[in-house]
Amino acid sequence: MRHTVLRFIASRLLQTALVLLAMSFVVYLLIGLMPGDPIDLMISGNPRLTPDDVARLRAVYGLDQPLWSRYLAWLGSALSGDLGASRLFARPVLEVMGPFLVNTCVLMGVSFVLSIVIAIPLGVWAARKPGSLADRGINAFAFAGISMPVFWLGLMLIIVFSVLLSWFPASGTGRGGGWFDAVRSLMLPVITLTIHETGVLLRYTRSAMIETMRQDFIRAIRAKGASESWVMWRHALPNAMLPVVTVIALSFGGLFSGALVTETIFAYPGMGRMIYDSVMGNDFNLALIGLLLATVLTLAANLAADLLYAWLDPRIRLGDDR
Amino acid sequence: MTALLAAEHLTKRYRGHAPSGTVTALDDVSLSLEAGETLALVGESGSGKSTLARALLGLTPVDSGRARFGDADIATLRGDSLMAFRRAVQIVFQDPFASLNPRLSVGRSLAEPLVIHGIGDRGERRRRVSEALESVGLSAADAARAPHAFSGGQRQRIAIARALILGPEAIVLDEPLSALDVTIQRQILTLLAQLKQQRRLTYLFITHDLGVARAIADRIAVMHHGRVVEAGPTERIFTAPEQHYTRELIAAVPVLGAGRRAGVGR
Numbered sequence: 001m002r003h004t005v006l007r008f009i010a011s012r013l014l015q016t017a018l019v020l021l022a023m024s025f026v027v028y029l030l031i032g033l034m035p036g037d038p039i040d041l042m043i044s045g046n047p048r049l050t051p052d053d054v055a056r057l058r059a060v061y062g063l064d065q066p067l068w069s070r071y072l073a074w075l076g077s078a079l080s081g082d083l084g085a086s087r088l089f090a091r092p093v094l095e096v097m098g099p100f101l102v103n104t105c106v107l108m109g110v111s112f113v114l115s116i117v118i119a120i121p122l123g124v125w126a127a128r129k130p131g132s133l134a135d136r137g138i139n140a141f142a143f144a145g146i147s148m149p150v151f152w153l154g155l156m157l158i159i160v161f162s163v164l165l166s167w168f169p170a171s172g173t174g175r176g177g178g179w180f181d182a183v184r185s186l187m188l189p190v191i192t193l194t195i196h197e198t199g200v201l202l203r204y205t206r207s208a209m210i211e212t213m214r215q216d217f218i219r220a221i222r223a224k225g226a227s228e229s230w231v232m233w234r235h236a237l238p239n240a241m242l243p244v245v246t247v248i249a250l251s252f253g254g255l256f257s258g259a260l261v262t263e264t265i266f267a268y269p270g271m272g273r274m275i276y277d278s279v280m281g282n283d284f285n286l287a288l289i290g291l292l293l294a295t296v297l298t299l300a301a302n303l304a305a306d307l308l309y310a311w312l313d314p315r316i317r318l319g320d321d322r
Numbered sequence: 323m324t325a326l327l328a329a330e331h332l333t334k335r336y337r338g339h340a341p342s343g344t345v346t347a348l349d350d351v352s353l354s355l356e357a358g359e360t361l362a363l364v365g366e367s368g369s370g371k372s373t374l375a376r377a378l379l380g381l382t383p384v385d386s387g388r389a390r391f392g393d394a395d396i397a398t399l400r401g402d403s404l405m406a407f408r409r410a411v412q413i414v415f416q417d418p419f420a421s422l423n424p425r426l427s428v429g430r431s432l433a434e435p436l437v438i439h440g441i442g443d444r445g446e447r448r449r450r451v452s453e454a455l456e457s458v459g460l461s462a463a464d465a466a467r468a469p470h471a472f473s474g475g476q477r478q479r480i481a482i483a484r485a486l487i488l489g490p491e492a493i494v495l496d497e498p499l500s501a502l503d504v505t506i507q508r509q510i511l512t513l514l515a516q517l518k519q520q521r522r523l524t525y526l527f528i529t530h531d532l533g534v535a536r537a538i539a540d541r542i543a544v545m546h547h548g549r550v551v552e553a554g555p556t557e558r559i560f561t562a563p564e565q566h567y568t569r570e571l572i573a574a575v576p577v578l579g580a581g582r583r584a585g586v587g588r
Contacts, residue, residue: 215420216415216416216417216420216421217420217421217422217423217424219376219381219413219415219421220413220415220421220422220481220484221423221434222381223379223381223408223412223413224408224434224435224438224439224488225404225405225408225409225435225438225439226434226438230438235423238425239423239424239425312425313424313425
């Protein structure tokens with residue numbers, strides 16, 4: 001059994017490596033196909049550049065080479081550990097990415113944990129009595145969270161809590177002002193993301209619970225005299241968690257690149273912003289690594305979901321290609 | 323004589339969103355289950371049999387009427403008297419693949435009622451689980467396995483063992499055979515008959531199969547559109563059905579009585 005699990009993980013890691021290789025090529029290709037290159041941006045920034053300068057610069061950046069050979073050169077140095085330098089920041093890619101990554105991890109980690117902690121108990125509570133007042137109220141909240149566009153919700157929160165009440169700052173990370181300022185700055189983006197994520201998770205938890213509660217084994221255990229909370233927490237919830245785990249895992253992968261809108265509204269320097277800026281600024285190296293990191297996280301989240309499945313549902317056997 | 327379990331003018335409606343509105347699953351149903359008998363509840367699907375079973379177990383609220391356990395109204399049972407009822411009356415469901423929690427080993431599923439009722443310590447519970455498994459033709463070693471490792475017939479045996487573990491007086495069997503192969507059906511039917519004799523059990527046997535009802539039941543109650551249209555001793559129901567619907571039901575069974583004996587050679 002343990003052996004199968006290890007083999008499963010090993011084969012999935014191999015798949016991950018292959019997907020990453022393919023992704024790096026696709027991303028490189030897409031960026032290469034974008035109109036304009038860094039030299040065009042330099043020319044518009046400095047009109048006095050002569051055609052000779054331009055040719056020399058293209059040679060320095062390797063842009064005179066065909067796309068595939070540029071990709072191979074990049075791949076070679078990337079595999080040997082040199083991910084290149086960011087053009088916009090004029091520093092090594094990893095060094096540039098570090099702070100952005102930390103900011104995103106803080107923002108996403110907090111809202112991710114909060115939304116799970118809020119959504120699962122609320123979903124279970126709503127499923128206790130479908131159609132009850134509590135259920136309807138929780139549903140209304142969930143639908144509001146799903147339906148409100150994140151940019152709109154963010155703006156409304158800024159208007160109410162920053163402009164009218166001046167409780168929380170509208171932008172930035174508050175670093176340098178001590179942890180109290182940092183927490184205050186995090187409040188609004190965290191609330192925005194949490195409300196949205198909670199809505200989605202809540203819906204899945206509720207419907208999975210209702211579905212499970214209809215099963216005969218739940219009736220059977222009720223007929224044995226088990227209390228309602230025993231039935232809910234010991235029998236229904238573990239069985240209802242399967243679809244919920246899928247949603248959690250899938251949303252986890254998207255967290256790092258998907259918060260672009262939130263990060264933009266709150267001028268929060270995270271990965272989403274960084275990827276966007278590097279693509280717009282023709283910063284090949286930075287954009288590539290940012291996007292590949294998002295890919296790795298998505299794949300890792302999927303792997304985690306599969307392992308969790310096997311743990312949650314003894315009927316699922318890893319390595320069975322069904 | 324007080325019935326072990328009884329329905330008194332039970333009415334249950336399901337409010338749907340369909341234009342047709344509410345569905346009356348139980349329409350003024352009265353029925354009693356006497357200690358020691360096997361009462362078969364027959365009828366086509368949708369006639370309200372399973373709803374009646376759930377109502378008699380207090381698993382679903384009813385709109386009017388009472389479900390009685392002895393002299394007590396099941397809906398009003400609380401605390402110790404409710405737990406005594408839960409020990410005395412058990413249920414076995416139709417689909418043995420849905421009636422066991424897939425996450426629990428068979429042993430844990432069987433021991434759980436004992437835990438809920440605070441019966442025995444770990445060793446005592448393990449002993450009772452082994453005993454229950456053996457009484458349904460499985461082995462004590464099966465306790466460690468997960469439900470998905472068993473076939474449908476074995477799973478139904480496990481469900482029966484779970485019903486037996488609290489030492490019940492009555493078991494409501496809700497179509498316990500209809501999800502099983504015909505040969506397995508006969509084995510389970512034989513097992514149920516044995517257990518009834520050994521343990522002086524009372525059965526409410528819900529089925530749409532009149533052949534099965536005739537084989538096991540002392541009395542038969544026929545349900546149609548949420549009503550009990552006819553009830554009586556098994557032989558009387560088959561030889562002199564009073565209601566048109568009962569005659570239709572009997573006529574619809576392909577092999578019965580002499581026909582069945584003739585059919586064996588086919």
